[in-house]
Amino acid sequence: MKRYILIRLLESLAAIFVITVLVFALTHMSGSPVDALLPQDATQEQIDALVSAWGLDQSLPRQYLSFLGNALQGDFGDSLKWRGYSAMGVVADRLPQTLYLGGIAVAISVVVALPLGVMAAMRKGGKLDKAAQLFSLFGQSIPQFWFAILLIWFFAVALQLLPTSGSGSWQHVILPAIAMAWFQIAALSRLTRSAMLEVLDAEYVKLARVKGVSETRVVWVHALRNAAVVPLTYFGVLAGSVLTGSVTIETVFSWPGLGWVAIEAIRARDFPVVQAVVVIFALIYIVCNFLVDILNAYIDPRVRA
Amino acid sequence: MLTSTRASAPERSPKRRRIVSASLWTLPYFPIAILLCVLIIPGLFADFIAPHGAQEMNMQARLQPPVFFGGTWEYILGTDRLGRCILSRTMHGAWYAMSISATGIIVGVTIGTTLGLLAGYARGWVDTLVMRLVDITLALPAILLALALAAMYGPSFKSVITVVAFVLWAYFARQVRAEVLVLRERDFVARAKVAGVSHVKILLRHILPNVLNTIVVLATLQVGIVISLEASLSFLGIGIPRPTPTWGILVADGRQLIVSAWWISFFPGLAILLTVLSINLLGDWLRDRLDPKTRPM
Numbered sequence: 226m227k228r229y230i231l232i233r234l235l236e237s238l239a240a241i242f243v244i245t246v247l248v249f250a251l252t253h254m255s256g257s258p259v260d261a262l263l264p265q266d267a268t269q270e271q272i273d274a275l276v277s278a279w280g281l282d283q284s285l286p287r288q289y290l291s292f293l294g295n296a297l298q299g300d301f302g303d304s305l306k307w308r309g310y311s312a313m314g315v316v317a318d319r320l321p322q323t324l325y326l327g328g329i330a331v332a333i334s335v336v337v338a339l340p341l342g343v344m345a346a347m348r349k350g351g352k353l354d355k356a357a358q359l360f361s362l363f364g365q366s367i368p369q370f371w372f373a374i375l376l377i378w379f380f381a382v383a384l385q386l387l388p389t390s391g392s393g394s395w396q397h398v399i400l401p402a403i404a405m406a407w408f409q410i411a412a413l414s415r416l417t418r419s420a421m422l423e424v425l426d427a428e429y430v431k432l433a434r435v436k437g438v439s440e441t442r443v444v445w446v447h448a449l450r451n452a453a454v455v456p457l458t459y460f461g462v463l464a465g466s467v468l469t470g471s472v473t474i475e476t477v478f479s480w481p482g483l484g485w486v487a488i489e490a491i492r493a494r495d496f497p498v499v500q501a502v503v504v505i506f507a508l509i510y511i512v513c514n515f516l517v518d519i520l521n522a523y524i525d526p527r528v529r530a
Numbered sequence: 531m532l533t534s535t536r537a538s539a540p541e542r543s544p545k546r547r548r549i550v551s552a553s554l555w556t557l558p559y560f561p562i563a564i565l566l567c568v569l570i571i572p573g574l575f576a577d578f579i580a581p582h583g584a585q586e587m588n589m590q591a592r593l594q595p596p597v598f599f600g601g602t603w604e605y606i607l608g609t610d611r612l613g614r615c616i617l618s619r620t621m622h623g624a625w626y627a628m629s630i631s632a633t634g635i636i637v638g639v640t641i642g643t644t645l646g647l648l649a650g651y652a653r654g655w656v657d658t659l660v661m662r663l664v665d666i667t668l669a670l671p672a673i674l675l676a677l678a679l680a681a682m683y684g685p686s687f688k689s690v691i692t693v694v695a696f697v698l699w700a701y702f703a704r705q706v707r708a709e710v711l712v713l714r715e716r717d718f719v720a721r722a723k724v725a726g727v728s729h730v731k732i733l734l735r736h737i738l739p740n741v742l743n744t745i746v747v748l749a750t751l752q753v754g755i756v757i758s759l760e761a762s763l764s765f766l767g768i769g770i771p772r773p774t775p776t777w778g779i780l781v782a783d784g785r786q787l788i789v790s791a792w793w794i795s796f797f798p799g800l801a802i803l804l805t806v807l808s809i810n811l812l813g814d815w816l817r818d819r820l821d822p823k824t825r826p827m
Binding site: 496502 | 678
């Protein structure tokens with residue numbers, strides 16, 4: 226177990242390393258980083274300050290090390306678009322909004338997908354099962370941004386039930402959370418269903434039935450607890466889908482989170498902020514996957530081998 | 531996984547598995563028909579069948595609704611803010627969806643297959659290096675690379691291809707390597723070696739043909755994912771640059787007008803949905819034919 230954790234930890238660190246190299250390389254590949262990191266009208270003093278702070282007069286490996294040192298301290302320079310803020314400050318300011326939206330989306334998808342998957346497995350081939358399959362097929366095929374626009378059109382414009390965009394009240398979070406959860410429900414319910422089908426066939430489930438345990442208890446307690454390992458593996462992927470989703474969904478709904486900031490920053494060529502967002506996104510994603518893998522190995526010893 | 535060989539007969543290079551051995555009756559006609567109507571025919575022949583040019587403006591006919599919602603037959607699916615025909619633009623968009631995803635898949639598959647062949651055949655440090663790269667690639671969401679590339683180079687054709695290739699190569703490398711590990715131990719490879727065939731020739735003539743089927747099937751399964759990825763990037767303004775009428779950009783065009791002119795975003799988005807849906811159905815069918823084990827129970 227210790228060995229497994231160590232290997233996964235090293236892999237995660239390697240992935241983070243690659244991301245920092247990527248971000249560093251991109252600033253240097255398209256001409257001078259001075260142009261990328263400072264506004265057009267920067268004074269000579271600002272340029273000199275940047276050159277000495279980042280060590281731009283030194284060799285590339287040394288530059289990378291000083292970039293890494295700054296990055297480890299959370300210093301990606303100052304934002305060009307949001308004057309007076311550091312790039313990391315902008316990110317820290319918006320991160321809670323993304324986590325809030327993502328958290329609600331994940332909660333919705335778990336609450337809907339787990340029972341849906343279990344019930345579909347219980348009545349395999351039944352009407353609910355067929356409906357769930359159709360649903361997950363559509364859920365995985367529909368473009369997320371288009372679905373979000375349709376939601377706005379239907380609930381906010383035609384029915385006038387919910388606000389079209391922005392944030393502030395609990396009503397604001399409903400549509401973006403549904404748009405984000407849709408795809409996850411499709412995948413998670415399918416996964417739960419197949420895991421349940423496998424477990425419902427197992428000896429101990431048959432034993433529980435023979436012992437006279439009620440069918441409800443057999444399904445929801447005995448079987449689900451063992452089947453839940455499979456959807457758990459999916460939570461690592463889920464973290465990625467929340468991050469990716471946050472970029473599109475937040476842009477469509479003008480939700481003031483990290484994804485929206487990333488797109489705004491790209492439009493304004495605000496490279497320090499983009500760098501900070503990319504590194505933080507990668508960090509969240511890699512840490513989530515690391516934790517899921519460890520948890521999985523803890524629950525299921527076969528994974529460790 | 532591999533074709534059975536008769537015990538008595540000396541082993542030869544196995545015949546390629548037949549993917550489409552289905553009789554005409556079991557073909558999934560519905561998805562194929564949708565795909566032809568929405569993607570392939572408009573994509574190839576947009577210049578001949580589209581009623582208007584993709585960028586042709588008509589200021590007298592701005593924001594016209596579709597024909598059954600109070601519009602005219604001149605613009606069947608309505609017009610946008612500049613009086614451009616939505617039907618024609620969506621038809622031209624099919625070409626970009628096809629060509630961009632094909633280019634991206636070819637680049638990604640070529641890189642992935644080459645590295646997978648090398649890793650599986652050479653083993654040793656080459657294998658370790660390639661597989662570590664695969665792990666790292668799979669550990670990073672594509673959106674990160676897309677954001678970083680867009681920040682540096684702005685929206686461009688090249689950055690979309692790079693992102694698509696980045697997403698795909700690792701899957702192909704891993705799959706091809708796994709198959710090569712099995713194939714390299716087979717007798718026909720050993721015989722080729724004894725006969726003095728060069729490594730390059732063994733890889734290209736004896737091993738590659740045997741993994742080709744897997745590659746084709748995997749690539750088919752990825753087309754839907756690639757088309758939606760490209761559409762999302764273009765929609766966000768970090769994919770194909772404007773004014774190219776890709777489906778993602780067409781949906782983005784109507785986003786601000788969703789209250790007054792829903793048709794601008796609706797029809798290009800519907801085209802994406804129908805295309806990806808039918809490709810997923812085709813993929814499921816293909817997977818079922820090849821490997822009954824993965825069939826959803």
